[in-house]
Amino acid sequence: MKTFYFPSSLRCILIAALTVLLVPSCTKDDNAATVKIGFSQGMNTDDWRRQLNKSMVIEASLHPEVQLEIKDANNNVQQQVKDIEKFIDRGVDVIIVSPIEAKPLTAVVEKSIKKGIPVIVVDRKIDSEGYTAYIGADNIEVGRIAAKYIVSNSTVNGKIIEITGLKTSSPAYERGLGFSQILKQHPQVKLIATINGNWESGSVKVQLKKLLQNDPDIEFIFAQNDRMALGAWETAKELGLENKIKFVGVDALSTQNGGIELVKKGVLQATILYPTGGNEALRLALKIYNKEPITKNNLLNTIVIDKINAEIIENQLDKVDQQQTVIKQQLDAISVQEQEYASQHSLVRLLTLFLAIILSLAIYSVYSTISISRKKRQLEQINSTVTSQKNEIEVMADAAQRSNEAKLGFFTGLSHEFKTPITLILSYAESLIENDKIKGTRLMDELKLIYSNSHRLLRLINQLLDFRKIEERKFSLRASKTNIYLFTDQVMANFKGEAARRNIDFRLIADNKDTEVFIDNSLMDKVYFNLLSNAFKFTPDNGRITITIKDGADGTLKIIVKDSGIGIPEKELNMVFNPFFRASNNNKNSSGIGLNLSKEFIALHNGTIEVRSRQGTEFTITLYKGTEHLQPAEINTSTATEYNTSLLQDDLEYESLPEINLLAPGQEKYTLLVIEDHPDLVNFLSNKLSTEYDVHVSDGSNATTLALELVPDIIICDINLAGTDGFEISKTLKKDLRTSHIPIIILSAQSNKESVIQGMQAGVDQYLTKPFSLSVLRQSLSSLLFNREKLRYYYTNNIYRVEPESKFGTLEQDFISRMNSHIMENMDNPKFSVEELADKLNVSRVQLYRKVKAILGMSISDHINNIRLEKAATMLRDGKMNISEIAYSLGFSSPNYFSTAFKNKFGISPKEYKTTG
Structure with a gap:
C-alpha cells in the first residue's frame, strides 16, 4: 500500500496550531487545589440541624476551592457509620461529624484518624479523645447558665422539672451535669423530677402530664432544647397551667417556632443560645488542611435570651443571614462571570485552531486532490470486485436455502405420507382383531405383532417429525401437576411384557410415591420411551x-x-446427545435422534439430563419442583391423572369402545360424505362404515358442490387434498347457511398444534390424526350425530319460543329464528307456500327441506303446521275467538281440516281443548 506524507510546511502549521490549542490558559481556578470535605449529618429533622447545614454551605461558597458533600443519616446510627466509611474509602481530606450517639461512632472516627484523615466533631462528642478537634458550645456551661437563670428568677422553695435529651448523646449528659451542679448550690430550689426525652416534643408529653396532674405547683420546667420545651408548654396548656409555669429551652433559633420566636410570643420564659458552629467548623477544617495550628476543643459562646434581648438578637441574626445570602449571590455572580471568561477564552483558542486547520486544509487540498482521485479509482475497482463476489455468494446462499427448505419440506411431507398406509395397516389389523372367528387362534398373536410393530413404526415417524419441530423451535411447554411415581409406573407398563419375555429384572424405586412435579406429559412420555427403548x-x-x-x-x-x-465408550459420552450420533459399539439399527430429542424436551422443562457409563448406562434427569422456573403460559392448571393426556392420540392401543346406536329398527341410514383422495383409505372407510351409513365419497375437487347437493348428515375430511385443503372446504361449508349445521371430522396425518388450531378456526367439530382407531372414529361419528339429535330435540320442543333475541351464537339459531319470523308474519295467509318461504330465506325449496329435516327431523310443511297449531292452542286458551275464527285467522282452509290437524297433534279436539283449558 502506498503511503502519503504531509508537506513540511503543512506539518509546521499543524504543529503550531496544536501548540496554541494545548497551551493551558491561566485562570483563577486552574491553580486552586480542591479541598474535599465530607460532612456526616446525624439527622435533618429539626431547624437547628438545617441551620447548621445552611451555615456550612454558605461558608463553603466563600471558598471556591472547597468541595463540600453532606450526607444525612436520617437519625440511623448504622447509616451514619456507613456514610463515614464511604468518606474514608473515597479519601476525602477532612471529615466533619455531627454524631447521633457517642459510643457507636467512636470506632469509625478512630478508624478515620488511623487512615490519616482528620475528623472534626460538631455539637456532640464521642466516647474517646480519638478525634482531631471538637467545635460546639460548652454543654456543661449551657446547663449551668440555665440553672443560674432559673435560680435567679425563682421564688423560695420553687419546684423544677428537668427534661433531658437522648440518654446516649453527650449534650444530654453534659447539660444535665452543669444544671445539677448549680442546683446543688441552691437547696431552696427543688428538682422534683427528671424526664428523659429524645429531643422531640412528643417524647415528653405523657410523662409530664402525669407529673403535672399529681403536682400542679411547678414553677419552672427546663427542657434541654426548644422543641421539648414547646412540647412541655403544650402539655401544660391541656391542663390549663401554661400561664402558671415558666418554661426555659435551649437552641434559640431565629426560625418559625424557633426559640427566639417562642420567647417573643411568651411561650418560653427564656432560651439559651446554642450556636450551630457551621461556619466555624468549615473554617477549622481548612486550617487543618493547610496544617495551621489549631485548638482541639473549640467552645462557642452562649447567652440567655429572654424578652429583654430577644428582638435585638433576632435582628442581628437576620442581618447576618441577609449578609451571608448577599455574599453567596455575589459569589455565584462571580462564578458565572469566571465561567463566561473561561468559555470566551476557550472560544478564542478554538477559533485560532480552526484558522490554522483551514489554512492547512487549503494547502493540503491541492495535494490531496490528485491522491484522492487515484485512490478513488482503486477503490472503485475493489468495490466492483467485492460487489460481484457478494452477489455470487447471495445467489449461492439463496440456492442453498431453497434446496435445504425443499429437502426439509420433502422430508416432512414424506413423513406425513407414511401415516396414511400405517393407518390402513392399523385399521385392518384392528378390524381383524375384532373378528370373533380369529380370536383365540395363532393368527391373533401375529395380528397383534403387526399392530404393535405398526405402532412402533408410527412412533419412529413421529420422532422424525419432532426432530423437525425442535429445529424450527415450534414446541411449547404445557406443564401440569403430575404424580411422577404413577406417571413412571404407567409408562413402564408398556415394557413389562418385553421384560417378562426376556427375563429382565425391571423395577421402579422411589423415595416418596406421592411426589408431584409440573411436567408436560406428552413430552416426558417421549423421553421415557426413548430411554427405556x-x-x-x-x-x-x-x-x-x-x-x-x-x-x-x-x-x-x-x-x-x-x-x-x-x-457407551468413555471417550464418546460427550457426543451422546448429538443428533444422529451412533456409538462405535452399537451394531443395532438406530436413527440417532432419540437422545437429542430427549435432551431438548428436558431443556424445555428447564431441567438437565446427564449420562454415565459404568457397568451399563445410567441416565440422570434433574427437574425442578414447583412452578417458579416456568412461565405462566407454560403452566396447565389441570392435574394429570394419566400419563397420556394429549388431545392428539397418535398411539392409541387397541380397545373396543361402546357405541351409541342412533338408528331405530327400520330407520333410514345417516348420509356420510368422505372427502379423501387416497383410494385405499376411501375403500377401507366405505367398506367399514357402509353398514351404518349411506357413504358418498369425493377426492376434494367437487367436495363443496357435492355437499351442497347432498346436504349429508356428517362429513369426514382430509387436509392434504389435490388442488385444495380440508381447512378451506370446512370453512366454506361452515359459513354457508345451507351446510353450516353439518358436523365435520378432520382426519389427517398432521398432528402438530398449529394444524389443530387452524382446524378449530375453520369450524370443524373434531380433529383426529392418522393413524386412527376405527373404534374411535365410529364413536366420534356416533357422538356428533347424537349431539345433533339433542339439538334437534331442543328446537322441536321449543318451536314457538325460539326468538331472534335468544342468541346461541350459531347460524342454525339465526336460521330458525328468521324462518319462524317469516312464518309468524304470514300466519293468516292460506296461500303462503314453502316456495315463498324459501325465497325469503334465499335458499332453494330442496335445500330448505333438507336443512329443516336435518335440524328439526321433520318436513318444512309439518313445521309450519306445528307453529300454527301451537299458536292455535294459545288462542283457544285465551277464549277471545271461536274455533272457526281461529282456524281462518291461522290460514287453515276450513275449520274441519283445522280440527283434524289439531286432534292429530294434541290428541283432543279444539272444542275439548278449549273446554279443559
Whole structure:
C-alpha cells in the first residue's frame, strides 16, 4: 500500500496550531487545589440541624476551592457509620461529624484518624479523645447558665422539672451535669423530677402530664432544647397551667417556632443560645488542611435570651443571614462571570485552531486532490470486485436455502405420507382383531405383532417429525401437576411384557410415591420411551433395568434410568446427545435422534439430563419442583391423572369402545360424505362404515358442490387434498347457511398444534390424526350425530319460543329464528307456500327441506303446521275467538281440516281443548 506524507510546511502549521490549542490558559481556578470535605449529618429533622447545614454551605461558597458533600443519616446510627466509611474509602481530606450517639461512632472516627484523615466533631462528642478537634458550645456551661437563670428568677422553695435529651448523646449528659451542679448550690430550689426525652416534643408529653396532674405547683420546667420545651408548654396548656409555669429551652433559633420566636410570643420564659458552629467548623477544617495550628476543643459562646434581648438578637441574626445570602449571590455572580471568561477564552483558542486547520486544509487540498482521485479509482475497482463476489455468494446462499427448505419440506411431507398406509395397516389389523372367528387362534398373536410393530413404526415417524419441530423451535411447554411415581409406573407398563419375555429384572424405586412435579406429559412420555427403548435394546436377556426417583431436599427431583447393557465408550459420552450420533459399539439399527430429542424436551422443562457409563448406562434427569422456573403460559392448571393426556392420540392401543346406536329398527341410514383422495383409505372407510351409513365419497375437487347437493348428515375430511385443503372446504361449508349445521371430522396425518388450531378456526367439530382407531372414529361419528339429535330435540320442543333475541351464537339459531319470523308474519295467509318461504330465506325449496329435516327431523310443511297449531292452542286458551275464527285467522282452509290437524297433534279436539283449558 502506498503511503502519503504531509508537506513540511503543512506539518509546521499543524504543529503550531496544536501548540496554541494545548497551551493551558491561566485562570483563577486552574491553580486552586480542591479541598474535599465530607460532612456526616446525624439527622435533618429539626431547624437547628438545617441551620447548621445552611451555615456550612454558605461558608463553603466563600471558598471556591472547597468541595463540600453532606450526607444525612436520617437519625440511623448504622447509616451514619456507613456514610463515614464511604468518606474514608473515597479519601476525602477532612471529615466533619455531627454524631447521633457517642459510643457507636467512636470506632469509625478512630478508624478515620488511623487512615490519616482528620475528623472534626460538631455539637456532640464521642466516647474517646480519638478525634482531631471538637467545635460546639460548652454543654456543661449551657446547663449551668440555665440553672443560674432559673435560680435567679425563682421564688423560695420553687419546684423544677428537668427534661433531658437522648440518654446516649453527650449534650444530654453534659447539660444535665452543669444544671445539677448549680442546683446543688441552691437547696431552696427543688428538682422534683427528671424526664428523659429524645429531643422531640412528643417524647415528653405523657410523662409530664402525669407529673403535672399529681403536682400542679411547678414553677419552672427546663427542657434541654426548644422543641421539648414547646412540647412541655403544650402539655401544660391541656391542663390549663401554661400561664402558671415558666418554661426555659435551649437552641434559640431565629426560625418559625424557633426559640427566639417562642420567647417573643411568651411561650418560653427564656432560651439559651446554642450556636450551630457551621461556619466555624468549615473554617477549622481548612486550617487543618493547610496544617495551621489549631485548638482541639473549640467552645462557642452562649447567652440567655429572654424578652429583654430577644428582638435585638433576632435582628442581628437576620442581618447576618441577609449578609451571608448577599455574599453567596455575589459569589455565584462571580462564578458565572469566571465561567463566561473561561468559555470566551476557550472560544478564542478554538477559533485560532480552526484558522490554522483551514489554512492547512487549503494547502493540503491541492495535494490531496490528485491522491484522492487515484485512490478513488482503486477503490472503485475493489468495490466492483467485492460487489460481484457478494452477489455470487447471495445467489449461492439463496440456492442453498431453497434446496435445504425443499429437502426439509420433502422430508416432512414424506413423513406425513407414511401415516396414511400405517393407518390402513392399523385399521385392518384392528378390524381383524375384532373378528370373533380369529380370536383365540395363532393368527391373533401375529395380528397383534403387526399392530404393535405398526405402532412402533408410527412412533419412529413421529420422532422424525419432532426432530423437525425442535429445529424450527415450534414446541411449547404445557406443564401440569403430575404424580411422577404413577406417571413412571404407567409408562413402564408398556415394557413389562418385553421384560417378562426376556427375563429382565425391571423395577421402579422411589423415595416418596406421592411426589408431584409440573411436567408436560406428552413430552416426558417421549423421553421415557426413548430411554427405556435404548435400555431394552442394549440390555441382554436376564439383565437388569431400574428407574430410581429421588426427591431432593434442594427443590429438585432426580429420575435415574440405569441398565446392565453394553454401555457407551468413555471417550464418546460427550457426543451422546448429538443428533444422529451412533456409538462405535452399537451394531443395532438406530436413527440417532432419540437422545437429542430427549435432551431438548428436558431443556424445555428447564431441567438437565446427564449420562454415565459404568457397568451399563445410567441416565440422570434433574427437574425442578414447583412452578417458579416456568412461565405462566407454560403452566396447565389441570392435574394429570394419566400419563397420556394429549388431545392428539397418535398411539392409541387397541380397545373396543361402546357405541351409541342412533338408528331405530327400520330407520333410514345417516348420509356420510368422505372427502379423501387416497383410494385405499376411501375403500377401507366405505367398506367399514357402509353398514351404518349411506357413504358418498369425493377426492376434494367437487367436495363443496357435492355437499351442497347432498346436504349429508356428517362429513369426514382430509387436509392434504389435490388442488385444495380440508381447512378451506370446512370453512366454506361452515359459513354457508345451507351446510353450516353439518358436523365435520378432520382426519389427517398432521398432528402438530398449529394444524389443530387452524382446524378449530375453520369450524370443524373434531380433529383426529392418522393413524386412527376405527373404534374411535365410529364413536366420534356416533357422538356428533347424537349431539345433533339433542339439538334437534331442543328446537322441536321449543318451536314457538325460539326468538331472534335468544342468541346461541350459531347460524342454525339465526336460521330458525328468521324462518319462524317469516312464518309468524304470514300466519293468516292460506296461500303462503314453502316456495315463498324459501325465497325469503334465499335458499332453494330442496335445500330448505333438507336443512329443516336435518335440524328439526321433520318436513318444512309439518313445521309450519306445528307453529300454527301451537299458536292455535294459545288462542283457544285465551277464549277471545271461536274455533272457526281461529282456524281462518291461522290460514287453515276450513275449520274441519283445522280440527283434524289439531286432534292429530294434541290428541283432543279444539272444542275439548278449549273446554279443559
